[in-house]
Amino acid sequence: MQSGNTIYIAIVGVGGVGRHVIAQLHLISKEYPNLRLCHISRSKKSLYAQDFEQPLPFDSWEHDLAQTGQDPLSLDGLLKYLASAPGKSVVVDNTSSSDVAAAYPMFLKQGISVVTPNKKAFSGSLELWKDIFNSVRSPSNPTGGYVYHESSVGAGLPIISTLKDLVDTGDEVARIEGVFSGTMSFLFNTFAPVQGNGGVWSDEVRRAKAAGFTEPDPREDLNGLDVARKLVILARISGLDIQNTSSFPVQSLIPKELESVKSADEFMEGLPRFDGTMASMRDDANAQGKVVRFVGSIDVKKAVLNVGIQTFDKSHPIAALKGSDNIISFYTKRYGSNPLIVQGGGAGGEVTAMGVTADLIKVIQRLS
Numbered sequence: 047m048q049s050g051n052t053i054y055i056a057i058v059g060v061g062g063v064g065r066h067v068i069a070q071l072h073l074i075s076k077e078y079p080n081l082r083l084c085h086i087s088r089s090k091k092s093l094y095a096q097d098f099e100q101p102l103p104f105d106s107w108e109h110d111l112a113q114t115g116q117d118p119l120s121l122d123g124l125l126k127y128l129a130s131a132p133g134k135s136v137v138v139d140n141t142s143s144s145d146v147a148a149a150y151p152m153f154l155k156q157g158i159s160v161v162t163p164n165k166k167a168f169s170g171s172l173e174l175w176k177d178i179f180n181s182v183r184s185p186s187n188p189t190g191g192y193v194y195h196e197s198s199v200g201a202g203l204p205i206i207s208t209l210k211d212l213v214d215t216g217d218e219v220a221r222i223e224g225v226f227s228g229t230m231s232f233l234f235n236t237f238a239p240v241q242g243n244g245g246v247w248s249d250e251v252r253r254a255k256a257a258g259f260t261e262p263d264p265r266e267d268l269n270g271l272d273v274a275r276k277l278v279i280l281a282r283i284s285g286l287d288i289q290n291t292s293s294f295p296v297q298s299l300i301p302k303e304l305e306s307v308k309s310a311d312e313f314m315e316g317l318p319r320f321d322g323t324m325a326s327m328r329d330d331a332n333a334q335g336k337v338v339r340f341v342g343s344i345d346v347k348k349a350v351l352n353v354g355i356q357t358f359d360k361s362h363p364i365a366a367l368k369g370s371d372n373i374i375s376f377y378t379k380r381y382g383s384n385p386l387i388v389q390g391g392g393a394g395g396e397v398t399a400m401g402v403t404a405d406l407i408k409v410i411q412r413l414s
């Protein structure tokens with residue numbers, strides 16, 4: 047059993063990922079009795095411990111939030127609240143909010159650590175990226191907080207940690223490529239399988255959303271931006287100063303006619319009209335003995351990034367993926383022509399929460 051300083055945890059966002067984070071925190075709280083849950087919020091309601099000595103329960107939060115939840119604190123309010131805690135604190139951001147992401151430097155500068163699967167901060171402006179990493183605790187900044195964001199790429203798969211280890215140990219990363227989206231993987235694996243007939247495109251999009259693989263708004267997956275954000279994050283860790291997701295070509299699968307619809311619901315209603323277009327693309331590839339898949343690549347040496355559809359021979363490992371699997375290959379000087387490959391489920395509440403909780407354990411161990 048671990049012990050040490052008491053650490054206060056503030057959860058922001060309790061959707062598909064956030065609720066599993068709380069369940070996993072409950073599990074690890076036996077190993078880390080110094081962990082206290084002090085705040086839980088969703089977009090319109092929040093719950094927080096008025097008295098830090100009486101933390102929130104891990105099991106009845108959903109009922110309590112619905113019954114006794116109050117208006118959420120502002121981000122400044124959350125900062126002040128956590129700064130008044132009688133110990134170190136961590137914000138766990140399980141939203142996809144750019145506003146919450148933009149507040150990370152403010153938390154970090156106050157010594158409050160941040161753990162998150164949210165890609166927005168790390169793929170947003172280069173200024174925000176620099177502000178975040180200049181605010182992190184280091185020998186020259188001993189009062190900063192820690193930041194961990196493993197689940198921002200490949201959900202719980204060890205992608206960020208692997209790449210950091212490669213870079214930190216002096217390997218030269220030449221290229222990173224593969225399938226970076228659980229949603230796109232699921233869609234193409236089911237809609238254009240290697241064997242047998244595929245499903246109907248719009249039905250598969252609905253299934254991906256229902257399974258919790260998509261972003262809160264599935265258009266963020268279909269427009270290629272989710273993959274583009276992941277590539278920006280990996281490119282920056284590899285040492286490239288990529289400005290943002292507009293700095294390279296990104297193929298969108300949003301039909302032109304649906305680009306201006308206002309809501310995700312309206313978009314989903316209109317999508318079946320384009321099932322035929324997607325089926326034609328699949329059938330054209332099939333006629334050549336190939337399948338279509340949605341992939342991304344970073345040529346680190348040339349600083350060239352690409353996101354979009356490619357066709358693959360049916361025997362290619364990318365064609366053979368199952369479910370929401372990601373496959374990410376790192377080509378480096380040390381690994382030569384046989385890349386280091388990470389493969390497995392790349393989306394879904396539980397596997398994403400695993401990456402978040404594992405990051406939180408790293409922070410707890412460093413703060414304890």
Ligand SMILES: NC(=O)C1=CN([C@@H]2O[C@H](COP(=O)(O)OP(=O)(O)OC[C@H]3O[C@@H](n4cnc5c(N)ncnc54)[C@H](OP(=O)(O)O)[C@@H]3O)[C@@H](O)[C@H]2O)C=CC1
Pocket residue numbers: 058059060061062063064087088089090091118140141142143145146163164165197198200201228258259260261262392393394395398
């Ligand atoms: N799902 C997945 O497979 C993966 C997700 N991620 C990332 O994890 C994050 C969460 O995804 P997911 O759980 O699927 O999304 P959901 O839409 O299921 O949940 C998002 C949660 O955030 C809350 N929220 C939104 N804005 C705010 C805000 N300003 N303040 C407080 N709460 C807010 C929502 O509130 P309300 O409940 O009121 O709507 C909801 O509880 C995203 O950044 C996503 O990119 C990363 C890897 C994989």
Ligand SMILES: N[C@@H](CC=O)C(=O)O
Pocket residue numbers: 197198199200201226227228229230259260261267272392393394
């Ligand atoms: N919507 C994303 C979730 C994980 O990042 C995906 O499908 O990969």
Ligand code: NA
Pocket residue numbers: 196197198199200201202203204205206401
């Ligand atoms: Na990951």
